[in-house]
Amino acid sequence: MSNTPGGASGFDQSASSRDADADVARREHLNRVMLQAATGDQAAFAELYRLTASRVFGTIVRMLHDHGEAEDLLQEVYTTAWRRIDAFDPARGGAMTWLITLARNKTIDRLRQHRDAQLDDEQALELPAEDPTPAALAEASQERLRLERCLAQLDPQQGRAVREAFFSGATYSELAARLRVPLGTMKSWIRRSLMQLKVCLEQ
Numbered sequence: 001m002s003n004t005p006g007g008a009s010g011f012d013q014s015a016s017s018r019d020a021d022a023d024v025a026r027r028e029h030l031n032r033v034m035l036q037a038a039t040g041d042q043a044a045f046a047e048l049y050r051l052t053a054s055r056v057f058g059t060i061v062r063m064l065h066d067h068g069e070a071e072d073l074l075q076e077v078y079t080t081a082w083r084r085i086d087a088f089d090p091a092r093g094g095a096m097t098w099l100i101t102l103a104r105n106k107t108i109d110r111l112r113q114h115r116d117a118q119l120d121d122e123q124a125l126e127l128p129a130e131d132p133t134p135a136a137l138a139e140a141s142q143e144r145l146r147l148e149r150c151l152a153q154l155d156p157q158q159g160r161a162v163r164e165a166f167f168s169g170a171t172y173s174e175l176a177a178r179l180r181v182p183l184g185t186m187k188s189w190i191r192r193s194l195m196q197l198k199v200c201l202e203q
Contacts, residue, residue, distance in 0.1 A: 027094050034095035038085045042191045045085075046165060046172075049078060052096060056103045063107045073110055075163070077103045079147050082194070083201050150200035158193045165190055 030051060036044035056077060061070035081102060088098050151159050157179055164170040170178075176186040 027096070030095040031090045034085070034088055034098070035090065037082075038088060040195075042194050043187075045082060045194070046190075048081075048095070052099055053078070055096065056099050059100055059103050060107050063104070064110065069110070073103075073106055076147060077106050079197070079201070080106070082198065146201060150197050153200060154193050154196060155189075158189045161186065161189050162193045162197070 030048070033044050033048050033051065037048050053074065057070060057074050060073050060077070061067055064070050064073065077099070081099060084102075088095065093101075151162070154162065161175050161179060164175060164178075165172070172183060172186050172190070175190075176183045179186070181189075
């Protein structure tokens with residue numbers, strides 16, 4: 001039996017089409033999650049973190065070359081995203097692009113502060129040629145201090161829950177088990193803590 005001419009090519013094109021459709025579906029789903037999170041939906045924000053954190057972290061760690069500092073900066077990125085999520089506009093770009101841009105800008109700010117950092121060629125190209133202004137350095141430093149101050153104002157257990165949920169990827173069920181509280185209580189803790197953080201950071 002002879003093969004149908006172009007059969008393999010047709011199969012490849014079909015597979016490529018399916019992959020493209022899947023990518024579009026993922027982007028559209030992520031945009032919907034982002035828009036839902038922008039309404040103040042903490043569960044949607046947790047889902048956004050679950051779907052995007054690994055890629056955002058990869059972007060940061062490739063630029064910083066420091067795993068521990070990248071984890072610290074990842075926390076800042078998602079805290080800032082929570083504060084500024086109202087600015088997301090899917091007409092101007094997808095949710096992942098928005099988050100990656102935020103992560104790159106935060107990382108560049110951090111690199112600017114390490115005046116003795118040895119940047120590789122790729123990183124040097126990513127950094128603007130001009131020196132950072134004192135105002136830019138002060139703003140980045142103040143934002144980190146404000147975040148730590150606001151986290152410190154949370155109840156210790158609730159603060160731990162927020163950190164582990166959004167910066168370590170723990171689920172509500174895992175946190176409830178670790179802290180030995182009912183699942184409903186844990187969800188309330190996270191919801192209430194996020195609202196406290198948002199109010200505090202906007203002051």
